[in-house]
Amino acid sequence: MSSQELLTISEVAHRSGFAASALRFYESQGLIDAQRSPSGRRCYERGVLRRLAFIRAASNVGLTLEEIRDELDRLPRGRTPTRADWQRISRHWRARLDEQMLALQRLRDGLDSCIGCGCLSLQRCGMSNPGDIAATSPDAPGAAYLPAVLRRPHRLR
């Protein structure tokens, strides 16, 4: 069925742009898998490259590795994702990106409204308080919290 050409870890590393250490790490985290040669070396099917592209894209969108693993697990094991699979995922990501952009826009608009006023008033300034949580709470503290989407750290290299 499947082709015979298996890839070494350094080939996959080079072709995917991930470090070999990252590939081992992803395997340990259940994001990808590898066969083994008789001597115990990792042998990858070509499909792993698509999977890695997926991982990078998802990570770019801001998903954690855990979320990515979940998403991959809900994907059909073995076969290439269908258009429908891909559309479901895309919509998910698209929504996340829109959220992030919106949060940034609010921040930038707050900044614009501050320019020239020299304000940065603790209670009122839209810049130090981009109006999400704090303002609504009954005995809200003066300063505010970033919308959750922008709070997530994400690195990747």
Added chain:
Amino acid sequence: MSSQELLTISEVAHRSGFAASALRFYESQGLIDAQRSPSGRRCYERGVLRRLAFIRAASNVGLTLEEIRDELDRLPRGRTPTRADWQRISRHWRARLDEQMLALQRLRDGLDSCIGCGCLSLQRCGMSNPGDIAATSPDAPGAAYLPAVLRRPHRLR
């Protein structure tokens, strides 16, 4: 000259929205400072609240604490920042936010161009390769890197 009303750490914590531990940490990092009571407790001037609002805002924009410290250090010690100070800083932040938004837009456009095609081709897909670095290199690896602006982790709470 300055008023007598000094604030305790828990007052500042509540009014700024930062945890007391964060205030101690910021002091240790040279971002804020505090006087001491005879018994060694921290006493804050009201001005620290403005400074903390600044820190939160800057952090929301994505500056690291180190960058924030630098920015604060270039600010006139003692006096409230003038309109000119604030405008310089705002422009700096504004540019940074614009960068971030642009990066997100590229990502989203790539996603849109993918929806329905089910591609995620390693070499060509705009989603796994938001066209920044990798594609330009001579023997570029297949997959790409996020623009630096989006790579920075930033947490705050």
Added chain:
DNA sequence: ATTCAAGTTCAATTGAACTTGAAGTCAAGA
């Protein structure tokens, strides 16, 4: 036969921004 690069495992380290815990001090109230 020797050498070398490339692979393996596992544990420890990184960095940013804090938080948590342990152990102790201090002032006010019952």
Added chain:
DNA sequence: TCTTGACTTCAAGTTCAATTGAACTTGAAT
């Protein structure tokens, strides 16, 4: 006097996504 509770310091822990290092094995080329 005793007990809270708010504070102090300092060291160590947390999270995420990996990287790094030590110690070892393998396969191919010289």
